[in-house]
Amino acid sequence: MKRPLTHCALGLLTALLIAVSVGRFCVGRYAVATRAMQPSLRPGERIVVDKLHRHYAIPRSAIVLFRSPHDGRTLLLGRSVGLPGDTLSVTPSGYLIRDRLYPYPVDSPDxxxxxxxxxxxxxxxxxxxxxxxxxxxxxxxxxxxxxxxxxxxxxxxxLPLMLLPAPRPDPSAPHARFILPAARCPQRIDGVSLRLCREALLREARGHATIRSGRLFIDGQPATTYTFREDYYWILSDNAAVAIDSRHLGPIPRSAIVGMVVGR
CATH class of the missing domain: 3.30.70 (Alpha-Beta Plaits)
Structure with a gap:
């Protein structure tokens, strides 16, 4: 009689371990905490997040759960409106991606x-x-x-890690273009890249990069290109009035994405 009981206990333990592993590494349930994705998602709703999908290509306009790259803890929701390699135009009214305009944050400039x-x-x-x-x-x-x-x-x-509004261009200046960094692809570094990718550059270079007088230096030498190790996404929330997204944080690295929202 002991052997069947032992087998039963082992079976239950195995099932428990599988359930824990699935919940930790494959899918997870989270509660929506803010109004950032209204009307698509409302505070208090429960969502199902596919954690495996972040290891593959994240489709355009997918709703994703990600961690703020500034502190690595705060969970945020948004849509992947810009993918690695996409061209983003910085205009006086907002960011233009694939002929769609995404306005700047509603906060006043100060x-x-x-x-x-x-x-x-x-x-x-x-x-x-x-x-x-x-x-x-x-x-x-x-x-x-x-x-x-x-x-x-x-x-x-x-306090260089303060969360500041994204810089706004001079309305009389021509539109500046910026390509979202793709892993292992050399990225041209200019004034726009430095403004939008400043924190990403400093994080990836880990002490080797400095920014002085609007220029990037790697190990003390001026650099006009940089090859990022990660793919980066432009993630925006539906409710810009209360959201914290790429308009404030800049491009979001793939490693900061927890997963894709696949259901409620």
């Missing part, structure tokens, strides 16, 4: 969003720099405040 875990560091720095705290408000994962351009530059020098 409103900045900062991760909540940097709140104490930022307030201490503002006090040290004698910068007044204006219109400090909180949302789900960030807080907002107003800074003048010169104040923002001072803060950015000390």
């Amino acid at each position: 409103v900045y969003r900062v991760p909540r875990d940097l709140r104490l560091s930022l307030l201490t720095l503002l006090c040290f720099l004698d910068i007044p705290v204006r219109h400090l408000t909180d949302d789900t994962a960030h807080f907002r405040l107003r800074l003048t351009p010169s104040e923002a530059d001072c803060v950015r020098q000390t």
Whole structure:
């Protein structure tokens, strides 16, 4: 009688291990925490995320769950509107991808969003720099405040990982073009690339890259190209009024994508 019981216990243990592995590595269920994807997804809804799909080609316009590349923890939702190798045009009104215009964030130019875990560091720095705290408000994962351009530059020098609005071009300037980095493909580095990929460059180069006077230096030598190790996506949320997405974070690396939303 002991052998059948042993086999039964082993079978149950195996089934449990398979279930845990599937939940951890294959699919997962998550609760929608913000209004970023309204009306497609509403706060409180449960979604099913396919974690295996991120290892393959992510289709255009798929809804994906990803981690903020700034802190590696905050979970965000958005659509993969730009794929590796796509050309993104920076226009006075927004980003143009495949003839579709995606407007800039609705925040006014002097409103900045900062991760909540940097709140104490930022307030201490503002006090040290004698910068007044204006219109400090909180949302789900960030807080907002107003800074003048010169104040923002001072803060950015000390806290480079602050979450700042994407730079906006001069309306009179011609449209600038930017190609989303594809893994192992040399990327031309110019002013637009440096603005949009600044944090990605510094993360990938890991201490070998510096940016001075609007130029990239690798191991102290000026560089006009860089070969990224990862594919990068332009991910935007449906509700731009409250979303944190590539308009704030820049291109999202494949490694930051948890998976693709496949159901509720």
